[in-house]
Amino acid sequence: MGSCVIFFYNLASRQLMSGSADVFKMINRDELSHVRLYQKLIPEAMATFSHSVEQIYEMFDSAVKHECRWTNHIVGNDILGITEYSTEQYTKYLANIRLKAIGLEPLYREEKYNKSPYNHLERFSDTKKEGHTKANFFEATVTSYVMSSGLTGWDEI
Numbered sequence: 001m002g003s004c005v006i007f008f009y010n011l012a013s014r015q016l017m018s019g020s021a022d023v024f025k026m027i028n029r030d031e032l033s034h035v036r037l038y039q040k041l042i043p044e045a046m047a048t049f050s051h052s053v054e055q056i057y058e059m060f061d062s063a064v065k066h067e068c069r070w071t072n073h074i075v076g077n078d079i080l081g082i083t084e085y086s087t088e089q090y091t092k093y094l095a096n097i098r099l100k101a102i103g104l105e106p107l108y109r110e111e112k113y114n115k116s117p118y119n120h121l122e123r124f125s126d127t128k129k130e131g132h133t134k135a136n137f138f139e140a141t142v143t144s145y146v147m148s149s150g151l152t153g154w155d156e157i
Contacts, residue, residue, distance in 0.1 A: 006090065009121040010081050035098065042102045053104065060095050060107055067091045086117040093117075 005024045012021035046052055071087045092113040096106035106113070 006082060006118050006121055007075055007079055009118075010079065013121055035101075039098075039101045046102070056102075056104065057099075057107055060099060064091050064095050064107075081121075089113060089117045 005028055008017060008021045008024045011017045042056065046056070068084075068088050068091050071091070072084045075082050075087065077083050089112055092108040093116050096108055096113055099106055
């Protein structure tokens with residue numbers, strides 16, 4: 001979940017622009033599928049090209065700087081609950097999570113980068129499909145479903 005998306009989850013937490021938050025939920029879920037793909041590819045590349053580890057850290061650091069600069073340009077300190085400080089903390093927190101997922105040590109070692117400053121808003125993304133979001137039954141579309149991998153045919157139903 002990128003820092004700018006937090007803006008829409010922040011609004012949804014106050015019952016504002018929930019439709020826009022739903023669109024970003026779907027975009028976020030799509031982006032996470034790309035993350036999972038790269039979590040498989042990057043360790044393979046590191047095994048083949050051991051010198052690439054330093055480049056990975058450099059790319060993460062550069063991406064974090066660009067994300068923070070962009071979010072601060074767009075949002076800055078002008079939105080209730082979102083500050084330049086929390087944007088930096090959140091972006092570095094996400095980078096550390098992604099690095100751990102590919103088997104690398106966190107880039108940002110300070111304790112404040114081990115937790116999300118937006119934990120209270122992450123439930124609006126519902127990426128873990130825990131159903132924390134509310135919707136009007138007659139207006140909502142099902143977006144959170146789990147596909148069964150335990151059944152192999154109709155005979156098992």
